[in-house]
Amino acid sequence: MQIIKTYTAHYRSNLALAFPVILAQAGQMIVVLADNLMVGQLGTIPLAAASFANTVFVVGMVFGIGMVNGLTPLIGKAYGGGNSLEATKWLKQGLYTFQAAGLSLTLILWLVSYLMPYMGQPNEIVLAAIPYYRILVVSMIPFILFFTFKQFAEGLGNTRIAMVITVSANVLNILLNYLWIFGKGGFPAMGLLGAGYATLTSRMVMPILFLWVFSRLEFFKYFRIHIRETRFSWTRCRHLLLLGLPIGGQYFIEVLAFSFGSIMMGWLGAAALAAHQIVLSFASLTFMISQGIAAATTVKVSHLVGRREPETIRTVTFASLHLVLAFMGLSAALFVFFRNVLPALFIDQEAVTSIAAGLMIVAGAFQLFDGMQVTMLGALRGLEDVRIPFGMLLVAYFGLALPTGWLFAFVWNAGPLGIWYGYLLGLFSISLFLLLRFRWMTKEMQ
Numbered sequence: 001m002q003i004i005k006t007y008t009a010h011y012r013s014n015l016a017l018a019f020p021v022i023l024a025q026a027g028q029m030i031v032v033l034a035d036n037l038m039v040g041q042l043g044t045i046p047l048a049a050a051s052f053a054n055t056v057f058v059v060g061m062v063f064g065i066g067m068v069n070g071l072t073p074l075i076g077k078a079y080g081g082g083n084s085l086e087a088t089k090w091l092k093q094g095l096y097t098f099q100a101a102g103l104s105l106t107l108i109l110w111l112v113s114y115l116m117p118y119m120g121q122p123n124e125i126v127l128a129a130i131p132y133y134r135i136l137v138v139s140m141i142p143f144i145l146f147f148t149f150k151q152f153a154e155g156l157g158n159t160r161i162a163m164v165i166t167v168s169a170n171v172l173n174i175l176l177n178y179l180w181i182f183g184k185g186g187f188p189a190m191g192l193l194g195a196g197y198a199t200l201t202s203r204m205v206m207p208i209l210f211l212w213v214f215s216r217l218e219f220f221k222y223f224r225i226h227i228r229e230t231r232f233s234w235t236r237c238r239h240l241l242l243l244g245l246p247i248g249g250q251y252f253i254e255v256l257a258f259s260f261g262s263i264m265m266g267w268l269g270a271a272a273l274a275a276h277q278i279v280l281s282f283a284s285l286t287f288m289i290s291q292g293i294a295a296a297t298t299v300k301v302s303h304l305v306g307r308r309e310p311e312t313i314r315t316v317t318f319a320s321l322h323l324v325l326a327f328m329g330l331s332a333a334l335f336v337f338f339r340n341v342l343p344a345l346f347i348d349q350e351a352v353t354s355i356a357a358g359l360m361i362v363a364g365a366f367q368l369f370d371g372m373q374v375t376m377l378g379a380l381r382g383l384e385d386v387r388i389p390f391g392m393l394l395v396a397y398f399g400l401a402l403p404t405g406w407l408f409a410f411v412w413n414a415g416p417l418g419i420w421y422g423y424l425l426g427l428f429s430i431s432l433f434l435l436l437r438f439r440w441m442t443k444e445m446q
Contacts, residue, residue, distance in 0.1 A: 020163035022292035049128035066251030070244025075155025076302025102144030135196030294378030301382025376434035401426025
């Protein structure tokens with residue numbers, strides 16, 4: 001009973017911290033859905049162009065978001081240890097470092113647009129995609145600035161502010177989509193470019209709103225006053241990048257691994273690829289919950305590091321793991337029991353739904369290990385341990401998951417299931433590696 005009480009004390013606080021993160025991510029998914037629905041009304045070419053542009057852009061975007069995540073454990077450690085001035089210094093450093101890095105990333109992504117005609121897409125899709133893609137690329141600059149403030153606030157233990165701003169910007173994005181895509185309210189109809197400008201505008205509003213909140217709220221008063229006392233430091237810049245770049249690499253590896261899996265699935269035919277995308281959409285939805293809890297774990301662990309309470313770090317992390325495994329276990333059961341029903345919500349084609357039903361079973365087991373690995377990654381980020389986990393992810397995905405998936409699918413003739421067997425092996429391996437890494441790291445702290 002005492003053990004149960006020990007963990008119960010952390011369940012509620014972990015969920016309270018995670019819920020705004022989850023809600024903000026859910027809002028973003030709704031925006032993507034709304035974008036697709038509105039652009040889809042323009043026809044096949046604009047929808048395909050938007051899909052192509054977003055597929056290319058998202059790789060750079062998740063790297064940038066992951067990179068800025070390196071700020072959270074440093075802020076959390078300083079704030080948890082009662083050193084608010086140190087947290088202020090990291091904020092100032094993050095504003096310098098990540099804006100410079102964001103500009104560099106924006107330039108790289110812009111140059112990628114010149115390679116898009118050589119990516120094997122029809123010419124009419126490429127011509128429509130490039131201007132839309134370039135608008136998205138420009139939106140990276142304010143987006144990185146917003147995420148710098150977001151990760152700062154989350155490092156202080158406040159996840160609600162970023163959630164409110166994100167949801168507000170998402171509502172604005174949907175409204176502007178309607179006005180600018182179709183030419184409503186006296187605006188000219190801009191089609192696909194209207195969707196791009198709506199995204200850019202909403203992302204410009206996000207850091208402006210955060211700056212306004214930062215200048216007004218009593219919660220940020222100390223940091224407003226003392227941020228003038230801080231100075232740029234090359235040493236801190238280097239430390240931030242050494243922490244942030246591997247996290248960005250972790251995000252990049254996961255996106256790239258699933259992109260390669262989709263490419264291999266395409267080799268098996270259109271039905272296999274459609275089934276893969278349907279099941280992946282369900283897995284992405286449940287992963288969002290685990291990712292929110294993992295973000296909360298990063299904050300809680302970094303605070304405990306600052307307070308020098310290593311014995312509590314394991315308790316907090318395993319409390320998060322209990323929550324994730326309970327939710328993912330329920331999801332796994334739903335995936336298996338409703339494997340024939342859920343895919344049919346997307347498409348009414350027997351060739352696709354029969355493949356998807358088989359994939360749903362593998363995805364059920366996939367759920368548990370996916371939740372476990374993201375939770376352990378969150379805890380290790382709170383400990384500022386990112387480089388070894390980056391190497392582990394690289395081995396798990398590119399050394400195990402993808403080669404095994406290829407062998408199962410194309411050598412041992414397991415078909416579409418084979419690729420997901422590879423993912424299952426990769427996620428089982430990385431979740432085990434990360435758990436052992438976490439146990440070793442926390443043992444060393446005691």
